[in-house]
Amino acid sequence: MDKTLSYISLGGIGEVTKNLHVYQFGDEILLVDCGLGFADETMIGVDLLLPDISYLQKAVTQNKKKIVGMVISHGHEDHMGALPFVLPQFPEFPIFGSSFTATMANEKLEDFGLRPAVREISFNHDVQIGSFTISLIHVTHSIPDTSHIVIKTPLGNFYHGSDFKFDLTPFSGKKTDFQAIAKAGSMGIRCLMSECLGSERPGYTPSEQTLQEPFIQAIRDCPGKCIVTTYSSNISRLQQIITIAESMNKRICFVGRSIIKTKELARQKGLLAYNKSREVQPDQVKRYKDNELVLFVAGSQGQENSALTRIVNGEHRDIQLHKQDVIIFSADPIPGNEVSVYSVIDAVSKLGIKVLYSDIGGNFHVSGHGSSQELMLLMSLVKPRQVLPISGGYRHMVAYRELAKQAGFSEKDVILAQAGQEIIFYKDRVQYGQKIPLRHIYVDEVSGEQMEHFVLHDRQKISQEGIVAIIAEIEGETGILTGMPEIVSRGLPSKDSQEITKVVAEALKKAFPQKSQISDWNYLRKQVREIAEKAIYEGFSRRPLVLPVVIET
């Protein structure tokens, strides 16, 4: 029987995040990306999801297949954040990525005490990986050095069009390599795997340049501290705002571990430049007048432990809000984060402090993903036989199909796969193969702030780890814990169980009398959870599932 080329998504189909794509030729497996998933607000006590790699484990151990290598498209968490969880489970294989992608991914591995494993390769440079030959093409997105991947196989060429937009005037000046895309197209492409998140949006995504004037005006007119929150990895955005701040002789300050780490990496790689003498450390902010300062603060998604949320709740050691300050959201809520983000915006509004965000206009953010016309332009440049939308919800994939039909593809040439569905490419036809069952796998938050407490925690281990429910009454107006919290535990040795009740009650008692100004119900609940988890872990080296129930009295 002739060898076939098959494609399977173990994550990143029917969902935006958790990207892990499998290209398989004979017994050789090439992986593209290895990302985390983001939990939504309905998943109690869950922060992150991992792709289910049991198919790969079985392929390697039972079916004598071999992972010949991996390519990473860009340095976002949902494309490389699962590396520390996945790599240790397999024999070593080569991993490739562009310069900043390799930097971000290797940093991630080192955070977990693992060796750097991602090799930096240049754009437009063929790399042989078993029977596959790959090369990276530079595209614009919201992190430097983002790539599309051309994958040559004995059964034809594939174009893996991961997250991108076509910004013709990117602030960094580093444009999409349209020539390289067109050249790949002229080579003949069997199938274009294309991201599809923006397929519902008509037209083109506006350029980063459209943010220039609004930021100049906002920073110039800000009577107090100008606090900007954006994705930590959006280096070009940081550079754009820093450049404006420098031109006005402002001092700049980075607050929050994730943003401090990323800007350092970007500086080292020459992707971020500013006058070091203008930088102020968070604990020195008080020495300057408020209106001399532009702060870059992590937490644009309303994350409960982020610097921004702590500042807004009056709990940050170094940064206090004053009436004249202005907070700018240079990011939109990721779907599923609306409640958290708007509760921060409402909390700021309630404090009487000005907050600028997309819904009130002003233009402080543009998406990193292309809209309909850009997705169609990619189809036109690549001219594939088939298209297969990836990295979107099922609704985005359906919207992408409509675009493809408008672009002249027949319905049968638009492949709507499901996660785990094998798509087999023969010489002259395409066919559905096996459907691999995929499980949801959850892990706790692993952002910088929490790293020290991090323990990998598969929710399926609850029966071994136990469960602790905490019912705490907290005075809404003052944030003071009233009475003793009710604590219910199970699945723990009964001696531990009693001790845990005592220890958690004490930890909560200790934490809450000093607190105040907490006006965010959700934040409070997560605080209770975190305090309890920490106390239990420190006292008993246990990580039971903690379910907080906070009652405001």
Place this chain on the structure above:
Amino acid sequence: MDKTLSYISLGGIGEVTKNLHVYQFGDEILLVDCGLGFADETMIGVDLLLPDISYLQKAVTQNKKKIVGMVISHGHEDHMGALPFVLPQFPEFPIFGSSFTATMANEKLEDFGLRPAVREISFNHDVQIGSFTISLIHVTHSIPDTSHIVIKTPLGNFYHGSDFKFDLTPFSGKKTDFQAIAKAGSMGIRCLMSECLGSERPGYTPSEQTLQEPFIQAIRDCPGKCIVTTYSSNISRLQQIITIAESMNKRICFVGRSIIKTKELARQKGLLAYNKSREVQPDQVKRYKDNELVLFVAGSQGQENSALTRIVNGEHRDIQLHKQDVIIFSADPIPGNEVSVYSVIDAVSKLGIKVLYSDIGGNFHVSGHGSSQELMLLMSLVKPRQVLPISGGYRHMVAYRELAKQAGFSEKDVILAQAGQEIIFYKDRVQYGQKIPLRHIYVDEVSGEQMEHFVLHDRQKISQEGIVAIIAEIEGETGILTGMPEIVSRGLPSKDSQEITKVVAEALKKAFPQKSQISDWNYLRKQVREIAEKAIYEGFSRRPLVLPVVIET
């Protein structure tokens, strides 16, 4: 000391829902609205919120004040849904509302076994309530007979501008009474309390008429069943689509208890007209060809128990989805419901069935709330001395302040109150009074579908009612329960506790083997909760807090 007029919001400031506004003159209290709040997805096991009425209870019992009456602005749950909870706690007082408002509110009271209490009054008709004189002005919104309320007091006139938009071409033909608004304005208005939900949106909200062509085209071109979901109380929307369906000789069918009840009430009041012979009952749908049918299905917010969610999950007794069907969302997600709504849209997309919703354009919904220009037009017509935004989050109130400043109000004449903050109007000045502490009070869902199981359930009673956590492993691909669920209970008599474990395990075992096609993680979790709650209530007449933890294997 001279008497003053004070205004306090016990709900409906800093939030869109849970409206309960207090106008107080001397020892007389006039209430406006009495609504439920909607919980967001971060509030575990909580569906609805009640306004905290302890201030009113104290005022009546200790401070010898008297509730002289209540006016209800319109028949939406967040303006009258708390009546059954609040009324029994006070001596009787007169309640007034427009015709359909009274119908909806009285129906609600009867659902709870209470006597109808809301008296119907006509628009533009003075009603004396103690020292207050009120009259209703008709405005357009998304439910018939919506009113603004002019409140004359010995300390000046107030204009309570509850939810509205200025649709110049409403489908019902029943327009905003601009003359009456202008007349109120010319009388001299002390303060305009105005809703502010749309204050972030520029321009005007489009008219309902803009939906006409898109619906004609969608229904005409639909090859299967055309399934429309909207708010049950949006009678004008229903009438608009029914009229189109009738013109194409379609049969119509209403699915879901809430929509069936509301359309019956609207028919009785002469607000909804169609040829009865074209109506099909849900259990007769199978007798007709799919493309003969237009279905109106409850569940536009992705509610876990709604007819729509059950249809999409293949669990509805009467309605099955077929490939040719089209589902139209004629409603946007209420903030906080995004995850639920998009998970339904994704589930439909995954089934390969067409779904039309706002993000992909097509124009099947317009908001019931006015945008910036309409809010400013109301200011111009009413010409108040002061404005005070209500019925919005703090961010909306801040955006409203910007509009008011554009409209010529000085910053000091824009009153940004907080929930529970007393605002005292003296003859010649305004002053902040006491700040009443307000608690969050939670109740279980009371939608039509669940009415039979309804028990008022204050979360503060958890210590009396107990808590049951369920850890169930369910096979993601098939929806089958694997192994015995882990059940942890506390706060229940220990005999009950053991029995409950047994009963819940059996109920879950029984429920899940027959299920299939469940692709919605959130839905699954809520199903587990509901099955367990029902089993516990039926077997033990208990309503502990049930925390479901579903693990997909």
